[in-house]
Amino acid sequence: MIFARREAWTGRVLLLVLMAATLMPFVSLFVTALHPSGSYPQGLEWPDDPRWGNFVTAFTAARMTELLTSSALIVLGVVPISLVVATMAGFAIGHLRIPGRRRAFRLATGSTPARFRRNLERTG
Amino acid sequence: MKRRSGSRWVGWLFVLPAAAFYVVFVIQPLAMTVQYSLYRWDGIGVATWNGIQNYLRVFTDPDLFASILNAVKLIVFFSAVPVVLGLAIAATIRRIATSRLALVARTVIFLPQVIPLVAAGITWSWLLSSTGLVNQLLTSIGLQEVTRAWLGDFSTALPAVGVIGAWVLLGLCTLLLLAGMSKIDPALYEAARLDGAGPFREFLSITLPSLRQEIGVCVTVTVVAALASFDIVYISTQGGPGNASMVPGLEIYYLAFSERQVGLASALAVILTVLVIACALPIQWLTRDRTS
Numbered sequence: 394m395i396f397a398r399r400e401a402w403t404g405r406v407l408l409l410v411l412m413a414a415t416l417m418p419f420v421s422l423f424v425t426a427l428h429p430s431g432s433y434p435q436g437l438e439w440p441d442d443p444r445w446g447n448f449v450t451a452f453t454a455a456r457m458t459e460l461l462t463s464s465a466l467i468v469l470g471v472v473p474i475s476l477v478v479a480t481m482a483g484f485a486i487g488h489l490r491i492p493g494r495r496r497a498f499r500l501a502t503g504s505t506p507a508r509f510r511r512n513l514e515r516t517g
Numbered sequence: 518m519k520r521r522s523g524s525r526w527v528g529w530l531f532v533l534p535a536a537a538f539y540v541v542f543v544i545q546p547l548a549m550t551v552q553y554s555l556y557r558w559d560g561i562g563v564a565t566w567n568g569i570q571n572y573l574r575v576f577t578d579p580d581l582f583a584s585i586l587n588a589v590k591l592i593v594f595f596s597a598v599p600v601v602l603g604l605a606i607a608a609t610i611r612r613i614a615t616s617r618l619a620l621v622a623r624t625v626i627f628l629p630q631v632i633p634l635v636a637a638g639i640t641w642s643w644l645l646s647s648t649g650l651v652n653q654l655l656t657s658i659g660l661q662e663v664t665r666a667w668l669g670d671f672s673t674a675l676p677a678v679g680v681i682g683a684w685v686l687l688g689l690c691t692l693l694l695l696a697g698m699s700k701i702d703p704a705l706y707e708a709a710r711l712d713g714a715g716p717f718r719e720f721l722s723i724t725l726p727s728l729r730q731e732i733g734v735c736v737t738v739t740v741v742a743a744l745a746s747f748d749i750v751y752i753s754t755q756g757g758p759g760n761a762s763m764v765p766g767l768e769i770y771y772l773a774f775s776e777r778q779v780g781l782a783s784a785l786a787v788i789l790t791v792l793v794i795a796c797a798l799p800i801q802w803l804t805r806d807r808t809s
Contacts, residue, residue: 400716404609408622411606415626415684418640421650425643435648478534485531492525497532 426451547790554783560773564780571784581785584756584763585792587675588744591764594679595686595743600735602683603690604728608720610691611698623695627688634685638752641681642668645753668754674762681749686742690735697731698724733804737797744793765789 420437427443428434430450451457486494554571558564575581606626610619629637644650645667652664667677701723709719725732747766750756756763756771765785772782 401613404612405618407605407609408618411602411687412622412625415628415688417650418637418644418684419628421644422640433648435653437650437653478538481531482535485528489528489531490525491528491532497536 550783550786552783553779554787556780558779559777560779561777567780571781572788574781575785575788580760580763581768581781583760584765584768585788587762588746588764588766588789588792590675591679591682591743591746592740594676595682595746596736596739598679598683599686599690599739600732602687603694603735604720604724604732606687606691607694607698608716608724610695612716623692626691629685630688630692634748635752637681637685638749641684642753645677668762669758671758671761674754674758678746678750678753678762681753682743682746685749686739690739693731693735694728697728701727729804733800736804737800740796740800741793744789744796 424437424439425434426447427445428438428440428447429442429444430447434440485491486498491497553564555567555569556564557567557571575585606622610622613619646652647664647666647669651667655661655664665673667673705723705727706719709723714722745766746764747770750762750764750767751770754762756767766789769782769786769789772778772785
């Protein structure tokens with residue numbers, strides 16, 4: 394089974410390389426965040442004196458509390474309204490067998506990405 | 518009998534709120550865009566009838582038409598690269614499905630999907646800058662001649678934007694394809710192995726045909742993402758340098774909100790919508806499940 398072992402190893406190497414490429418931007422972003430503000434670090438370079446306080450400064454400078462409050466407000470509005478409205482429509486189209494329900498379903502999901510629609514049609 | 522059919526119509530009352538939202542937020546804006554596209558309008562003053570002049574301009578103005586061509590070029594990066602790489606990764610992960618590495622790889626490769634596109638754009642513009650990590654890596658392996666400001670160079674701006682898109686969409690494709698692979702009967706693979714098939718033969722004869730539908734979904738989603746791209750381009754290059762990485766989504770935004778040519782912007786939007794549908798429908802038709 395030397396054959397299978399070689400296969401598994403090439404596969405593992407491919408995965409590791411792609412994982413490294415995927416993580417590279419995150420690592421770079423994180424390391425850059427630790428540099429003193431106003432400096433322009435070259436590429437990936439661990440700072441001599443990591444400024445962990447940058448995260449706190451960013452939180453206050455960007456007025457994160459206010460921004461998160463706005464996000465929370467949007468969530469509180471969007472989620473209940475769309476859940477109630479969509480559940481009602483889904484109940485009517487899927488369960489009550491109303492006339493023209495196929496056409497209504499097609500029309501309603503026309504702007505939904507195909508990946509979701511495909512699943513819906515399978516279950517429907 | 519009559520009463521029963523009447524009560525069936527009552528069910529539409531449940532659909533009514535959703536239908537109202539749909540008409541107000543989807544149908545009406547769409548209709549208004551089509552209407553605007555036939556006028557010459559600065560967004561404030563009086564609109565004057567312009568017929569199909571706006572549409573003619575989209576096809577004759579070299580800048581506007583170039584933006585459409587750029588979107589088509591982006592399909593290579595947004596669609597072909599993630600689907601092909603995604604297939605390779607998914608096939609690899611499936612083979613070592615039980616190991617810890619497979620679990621970690623699945624999570625890591627999906628990470629770019631959960632961060633906002635704006636964050637991806639900012640991070641990558643940092644990586645691809647003239648002093649960024651990409652150039653640092655290239656220099657360390659002795660390729661300092663090719664280092665440059667990737668997003669600021671006329672010849673590399675569009676491919677660089679494409680790389681960002683590929684990075685974002687790879688995780689989505691991998692996960693979708695992996696889900697499709699888990700539905701394939703393992704007995705098929707066993708039979709192929711007993712018949713002496715190698716990993717490539719196995720992939721071509723079993724995996725690919727079984728994934729027809731999943732590949733269709735991946736290609737559709739990524740082609741639409743390429744044609745309708747906005748966020749990544751807006752953050753990383755703003756369409757520049759010059760017009761080197763301009764895409765229709767961004768051009769529509771500039772025309773409507775900076776240059777106040779609402780009619781022309783609407784015409785381009787209508788053309789983009791038609792183009793997206795014209796690309797998505799054949800893909801859906803080609804990859805449809807013909808067995809059911």
